[in-house]
Amino acid sequence: MASLMESPSHFQLLDVGESVTLPCVCDIGAVLFFWYKQTLGQKPKLMSSYYSYSNNGTFLNEYENNSRFSLDTGRDKNHLKISDLQISDSATYFCIETNMFDLKFCQSTTVNVKGSGLKVHQSASESIQPGGSVTLNCTVHTGTCDGPHSVYWFKDSEESHPGLIYTHGGRNHQCERKPSTQTHTCVYNLPMKSLDLSHAGTYYCAVASCGHILFGNKTTLNFEGDECSPVLVYFLSGALAFTSILVLFLTFTVRQMKQRQSAGNCYSVKRLIRMYFIFDQLCQDAESLHYAAIRDHGGNKSRRQRKDTLDECVYSSVRPQT
The missing domain is CATH 2.60.40.10 (Immunoglobulins)
Structure with missing residues (x-):
């Protein structure tokens, strides 16, 4: 153990x-x-x-x-x-x-x-298109470092933290020695095909050799059409402002309609209550009504005249003194 x-x-x-x-x-x-x-x-x-x-x-x-x-x-x-x-x-x-x-x-x-002279260079940043392809390059100059080295690719984006995506291991066979020098120049490629929005981000090439780990200058891939033009920004801003004003206007209008409807309902209720009290007063007054028929006993009128007289009634009410 x-x-x-x-x-x-x-x-x-x-x-x-x-x-x-x-x-x-x-x-x-x-x-x-x-x-x-x-x-x-x-x-x-x-x-x-x-x-x-x-x-x-x-x-x-x-x-x-x-x-x-x-x-x-x-x-x-x-x-x-x-x-x-x-x-x-x-x-x-x-x-x-x-x-x-x-x-x-x-x-x-x-x-x-000290004194390795190790240097790392990456390809320049560029724009990518949907469905296209791109190849990232990482050039390593070993200097006086005569030991094996490993190459790693890292990706950094807004959606995730930097992470290792690929390693070349110790593939030193991709190196060429410059004449009359001890410096090796090694080129490592990272091909990517069928590109989509997930491929956008910043890529780093890291080289581990002779007790050192060195990162190259970053390579950024921008997805074409991802940035908005100023005209589109102004248009969207105006549309947002118009929508906000429209929402406020509609809210105010609906509120006024509710208030009017509430006032109308209140008036109708008051009217019904008033009619109820008037009807109730009439019912109470009906109990003290007295009806009297006045007949004209004149004998000189014709039968037709007497019939018309019989149909005429006079009603009177006598309200008891309180």
């Missing part, structure tokens, strides 16, 4: 050609010691092993028989020495111990060798 690193890490900023000693002091009782090198963007690689009951350590892989690397070993120590530093030595170095049951990270040191 591996345990967390207990000793603090160190950082070394050095120039090409200098020498450095990376210390490693572990607990008493360790049996085996290891040194690992991890270059930025790559997996850790085993460099050396040291058995505490032997006198010397052993280098492995490409570090074997390399006079620039050596070990200073002893009781519970395993120091790594690197001489004549090169750009490719830029990395993080881990010292690990084991007692045959678990692993422990004793020490870590990050070495950054």
